[in-house]
Amino acid sequence: MKSNRSVSAAIGEYLVLGELLKRNVEAYLAHGETQKGWDVVIVTNESTKRVQVKTIDWPNQLAVNGNFSDGFDYLVVVLLDRVKPRSRFFVFAHVELDALLSAPNELRAGKRTLTMSQKSMDSRVKLHEDNWKILVPPPTESKQEILHTGENSET
Numbered sequence: 001m002k003s004n005r006s007v008s009a010a011i012g013e014y015l016v017l018g019e020l021l022k023r024n025v026e027a028y029l030a031h032g033e034t035q036k037g038w039d040v041v042i043v044t045n046e047s048t049k050r051v052q053v054k055t056i057d058w059p060n061q062l063a064v065n066g067n068f069s070d071g072f073d074y075l076v077v078v079l080l081d082r083v084k085p086r087s088r089f090f091v092f093a094h095v096e097l098d099a100l101l102s103a104p105n106e107l108r109a110g111k112r113t114l115t116m117s118q119k120s121m122d123s124r125v126k127l128h129e130d131n132w133k134i135l136v137p138p139p140t141e142s143k144q145e146i147l148h149t150g151e152n153s154e155t
Contacts (some may be wrong), residue, residue, distance in 0.1 A: 011055065012055025012076075013040065013055075014029070015080075015089075016039075016040055016051065016089070023132060025135065026044070027041065036071065037071020038050035038052050042135060050071070051073070051074045051075070052068075054076075056079060056116065057082060058079035058116065061116075062115060062116055062117045063115050063116060065112070065113050065114075067109075073094050074092065074134065074135060076089055077090040077114065089130055089132075090125055090128040091131040092128050093134055096128075097114070102115075
């Protein structure tokens with residue numbers, strides 16, 4: 001199948017949204033230029049989290065390139081395998097990225113690279129695979145109390 005970057009990007013964003021929704025996280029896709037720099041927003045009672053999604057056609061591509069400065073709180077790298085039915089996900093907090101990225105490339109307007117080779121995945125980024133817990137808010141007591149109260153009122 002011929003690779004198309006915009007198709008791969010859209011697939012990756014919807015896969016991330018699906019992973020969050022199946023974990024009962026209130027999340028929405030960003031649309032248009034208004035949300036430049038992030039693709040998915042997570043909404044909780046306490047805050048919003050902006051998630052940048054980068055998708056590569058893996059294993060044919062081994063690097064994620066881009067401007068990783070500001071504009072998002074978390075990065076999810078989707079290794080989109082168009083042959084096998086399961087893609088792989090790596091979830092990073094923005095503050096963790098600097099140590100994992102290449103130096104800024106002066107010829108490419110400061111863009112940086114995150115290498116997703118098998119060697120890198122076995123060592124440097126291994127702990128980030130399926131690290132959804134940093135995006136999933138822990139249940140709060142108030143939500144549990146509401147649920148508990150609601151159950152009692154129906155009985």
